[in-house]
Amino acid sequence: MGVPVSVFFGFFVGLVLVVGLVSSAKFEELFQPSWALDHFIHEGELLKLKLDNHSGAGFSSKSKYMFGKVSIQIKLVEGDSAGTVTAFYMSSDGPNHNEFDFEFLGNTTGEPYSVQTNVYVNGVGNREQRLNLWFDPTKEFHSYSLFWNQRQVVFLVDETPIRLHTNMENKGIPFPKDQAMGVYSSIWNADDWATQGGRIKTDWTHAPFIATYKGFEIDGCECPVSVAAADNAKKCISSAERRYWWDEPTLSELNVHQSHQLMWVRANHMVYDYCTDTARFPVLPPECMHHRH
Numbered sequence: 001m002g003v004p005v006s007v008f009f010g011f012f013v014g015l016v017l018v019v020g021l022v023s024s025a026k027f028e029e030l031f032q033p034s035w036a037l038d039h040f041i042h043e044g045e046l047l048k049l050k051l052d053n054h055s056g057a058g059f060s061s062k063s064k065y066m067f068g069k070v071s072i073q074i075k076l077v078e079g080d081s082a083g084t085v086t087a088f089y090m091s092s093d094g095p096n097h098n099e100f101d102f103e104f105l106g107n108t109t110g111e112p113y114s115v116q117t118n119v120y121v122n123g124v125g126n127r128e129q130r131l132n133l134w135f136d137p138t139k140e141f142h143s144y145s146l147f148w149n150q151r152q153v154v155f156l157v158d159e160t161p162i163r164l165h166t167n168m169e170n171k172g173i174p175f176p177k178d179q180a181m182g183v184y185s186s187i188w189n190a191d192d193w194a195t196q197g198g199r200i201k202t203d204w205t206h207a208p209f210i211a212t213y214k215g216f217e218i219d220g221c222e223c224p225v226s227v228a229a230a231d232n233a234k235k236c237i238s239s240a241e242r243r244y245w246w247d248e249p250t251l252s253e254l255n256v257h258q259s260h261q262l263m264w265v266r267a268n269h270m271v272y273d274y275c276t277d278t279a280r281f282p283v284l285p286p287e288c289m290h291h292r293h
């Protein structure tokens with residue numbers, strides 16, 4: 001009996017794996033509008049989100065996920081985008097939520113877009129980093145990704161790591177790994193702070209401001225809302241029977257090439273790092289002490 005049972009079990013586990021992993025380039029399969037449906041424009045494979053003086057717009061994933069990789073290709077607002085923010089992020093729910101954020105801060109025509117990233121753990125953020133990109137993100141589509149496993153969270157731009165948040169639980173620092181997260185994107189008016197510290201306001205005579213999306217991909221462990229959080233967490237951790245690709249040992253840290261890329265980004269494109277802001281943090285947050293610079 002042993003053999004058939006284990007064969008059946010293997011088949012069953014394989015089935016769970018196939019069902020749990022989702023990868024798709026189609027917006028409708030993975031996402032739904034969360035607000036301002038009339039500010040969505042579908043053009044073939046492209047999705048456009050519109051911001052005008054009535055409203056911005058946003059969408060969210062239909063499911064929540066634990067671990068894996070989420071990617072979207074975005075072409076940001078062309079021309080004058082001052083005062084606008086386009087965000088792409090993952091977030092869990094509740095007061096002690098975790099969140100991984102990309103925020104693209106617009107600028108006046110000809111001035112560079114900035115990318116602000118942030119990480120919330122147990123409801124606490126204040127971990128901003130800001131960089132200027134090495135290309136004009138309004139001219140072409142570029143891919144923006146979040147890779148997440150139990151060891152690290154990596155923010156990637158065209159597969160180049162721009163930020164690494166490492167698991168340092170062994171030093172007593174909490175790491176986001178027990179809450180399923182939704183995937184979100186939105187465009188809104190943030191002219192009270194976004195551009196040159198809020199000095200440049202949105203010029204509504206240049207509206208609508210349009211961010212264009214394609215290539216939606218989620219390759220993670222899907223967590224149905226109907227399933228208890230603890231059961232989802234258990235299901236999404238690799239075990240003897242079931243090994244998820246993001247738990248491969250080679251993905252437990254950046255490879256040498258990626259480490260060099262991250263060093264290059266930090267040296268050449270970083271304009272702000274909370275970990276070096278001693279005016280704001282006379283005592284630097286604990287994870288900053290252990291950073292390898």
Ligand SMILES: *[C@@H]1O[C@H](CO)[C@@H](O)[C@H](O)[C@H]1NC(C)=O
Binds near residue numbers: 105108112195
């Ligand atoms: C906008 O352009 C100015 C001038 O080049 C630059 O200092 C700033 O960092 C840019 N980004 C934002 C979000 O203000």
